[in-house]
Amino acid sequence: MQNRKDEGDREMTATVYYDNDIDENVLRNKKIAVFGYGSQGHSQAQNLRDSGFQVAIGARPGKSWDKAVRDGFDVKSVKEAAEEADVMIMLLPDEKQPAVYYKEVEAGLKPGNAIAFAHGFNIHFKQIVPPDFVDVFMVAPKGPGHFCRREYLNGGGVPAFYAVQQDATGNAEKIALAWAKGLGAARAGVLKTTFKEETETDLFGEQAVLMGGMTHLIEAAFDTLVEAGYQPENAYFETCHEMKMLTDLIYENGLTGMRYSCSDTSKFGDFTVGPYIVDKGVKERMKKVLENIQSGKFARDWLLENKVGRPMFNALQEKENNSELERVGRELRKLMPFVKQGKKDSEDITANVAQ
Structure with a gap:
């Protein structure tokens, strides 16, 4: 973790984490579900899998489902994936997330689960209000999905923001940082923020x-x-x-x-x-x-x-x-x-x- 001073410049106000600061074992034995297999979905799912995590895809039949199958993932309906997962992330378009969440995700949430987002829009503007017994966190890579995937494969990473909105287990921040490390983001730097700040500045x-x-x-x-x-x-x-x-x-x-x-x-x-x-x-x-x-x-x-x-x-x-x-x-x-x-x-x- 660093609050470092840039060479010849100002001291950074942001808290920045790198690979060596993060213990990913908190996420190692969790079942992960990625909802959506578009630009961010395919990138995050593949990076996490290549980092050694257990990843399933929640999708609807169609192009995304077929692509995820071709890429070797266990693909289920969003409802089934939500019921089986310990940690899950909403990577559908912002405007589609609330309907999918309330119809297919919410009923499957259990105490100790964590639900994540790559953008704070629906949590900050209260379009999605998770129950108080789950962790709610965000990991937001600062780049398009295809770029994040390419950098990961090249041995690098894209910086990311992370935030915790709700810490029901006491481990939400550790899980968020482990997720960011799994994406390769901690190779470049993971900056702490809030859902409000990320949403409004983005x-x-x-x-x-x-x-x-x-x-x-x-x-x-x-x-x-x-x-x-x-x-x-x-x-x-x-x-x-x-x-x-x-x-x-x-x-x-x-x-x-x-x-x-x-x-x-x-x-x-x-x-x-x-x-x-x-x-x-x-x-x-x-x-x-x-x-x-x-x-x-x-x-x-x-x-x-x-x-x-x-x-x-x-x-x-x-x-x-x-x-x-x-x-x-x-x-x-x-x-x-x-x-x-x-x-x-x-x-x-x-x-x-x-x-």
């Missing part, structure tokens, strides 16, 4: 930067160049394609490291024009976004959207998937076969866009 990061902020900044820049008469292909490379190289540099060495690899001309534009684009008004709107998350407004809007059949979501997704930026990008990527390497879901992505 939603904010997605909306303000990683998804909402980034995608719409790219689209606005692309449209500005095209509307000014520049070739769409040129605009795509300048505003979208090169983003990957820069984010890789940021991932490796931070903003300073990224800027080190760029020209002084680009840095001067960064320092002087960046604050003009992302001005005080942007920060004020970000504060409003955060307020909507903290108050539960975003959660209520998303839950309502699902209840009425997702009319807004489906319309917006159709619009975004078929924008000029996306159409141009799909054609250009056909000319760059190297881009497709490692993209295991390319066929699924194409099929989803076509629907």
